[in-house]
Amino acid sequence: xxxxxxxxxxxxxxxxxxxxxxxxxxxxxxxxxxxxxxxxxxxxxxxxxxxxxxxxxxxxxxxxxxxxxxxxxxxxxxxxxxxxxxxxxxxxxxxxxxxxxxxxxxxxxxxxxxxxxxxxxxxxxxxxxxxxxxxxxxxxxxxxxxxxxxxxxxxxxxxxxxxxxxxxxxxxxxxxxxxxxxxxxxxxxxxxxxxxxxxxxxxxxxxxxxxxxxxxx
Numbered sequence: 001x002x003x004x005x006x007x008x009x010x011x012x013x014x015x016x017x018x019x020x021x022x023x024x025x026x027x028x029x030x031x032x033x034x035x036x037x038x039x040x041x042x043x044x045x046x047x048x049x050x051x052x053x054x055x056x057x058x059x060x061x062x063x064x065x066x067x068x069x070x071x072x073x074x075x076x077x078x079x080x081x082x083x084x085x086x087x088x089x090x091x092x093x094x095x096x097x098x099x100x101x102x103x104x105x106x107x108x109x110x111x112x113x114x115x116x117x118x119x120x121x122x123x124x125x126x127x128x129x130x131x132x133x134x135x136x137x138x139x140x141x142x143x144x145x146x147x148x149x150x151x152x153x154x155x156x157x158x159x160x161x162x163x164x165x166x167x168x169x170x171x172x173x174x175x176x177x178x179x180x181x182x183x184x185x186x187x188x189x190x191x192x193x194x195x196x197x198x199x200x201x202x203x204x205x206x207x208x209x210x211x212x213x214x215x216x217x
Contacts, residue, residue: 012139013136013139013140013167016132016135016136016139017171017174019132020129020132020133020136020171020174020175020178023125023128023129023132023178024129024178026121026125027122027125027126027129027178027182030118030121030122030125031122031182031185031186031189033118034115034118034119034122034189035189035192037114037115037118038115038189038192038193038196040078040079041078041079041080041111041115041196042079042080042192042195042196042199043079043080043081047075047079048081048199048203051070051076051081052203052206054070055067055070055085055207055210056210058070059207059210059211059214060214062214064089064092067085067086067089068086068089068090070082071083071085071086071089072086080107080111080196080199080200081199081200081203081204083110083111084103084106084107084111084200084204085204085207087102087103087106088103088204088207088208088211092211096211096212099208100208103204103208107200111196111200112197115193115196119186119190119193122182122185122186122189123186125178125182126179126182126183126186127179129175129176129178129179129182130172130179131175132171132175133171133172133173133174133176133178134171134172134175135171136167136168136170136171136172136174136175137168137169137171137172138168139167139168139171140164140165140166140167140168140169140171141164141165141168143164143167144164144165144168147164
């Protein structure tokens with residue numbers, strides 16, 4: 001008894017195209033979302049200098065409430081550095097070493113964890129798109145070999161194999177076309193995440209040094 005799997009493979013072609021399209025759309029969405037999150041967390045050089053001047057003046061006066069209000073203002077509440085400074089003010093009575101440890105942990109949990117989550121989705125899509133393309137390749141080759149068998153039995157036209165072979169190669173190319181731009185975008189965003197981390201660590205180091213200097217007087 002012979003089974004005819006042709007309708008299943010024909011339906012799988014549509015499903016694979018749909019899956020590749022959905023993967024591409026979701027990948028672009030994740031790239032845009034992650035880029036926006038990074039932009040929201042970073043501060044420009046001018047904004048950083050202005051924030052430093054305001055905070056430094058309040059540190060000298062030991063105006064901790066003023067610093068907290070500044071960090072919680074609309075201009076700064078979504079930025080990573082003011083968020084960490086606000087946490088430091090809330091833990092102002094902690095020893096310096098403990099305060100640095102708390103800030104490092106909160107930065108990883110509150111800021112970097114969310115960005116890493118978005119980055120992991122991009123990496124998953126980068127790996128999935130070529131696999132979907134490969135699935136289309138396997139499906140197309142199975143259909144091609146099935147037609148070869150039918151051609152040998154019935155003496156049909158071998159040129160009918162062109163459609164299946166074309167589908168097999170096209171899905172591979174489509175999967176790579178989805179994955180390659182996302183690889184580049186993911187690498188670019190990863191670099192921006194690294195710069196954000198360096199920026200926050202630099203600013204927090206400055207703030208804690210200023211804080212230690214005032215508290216030791």
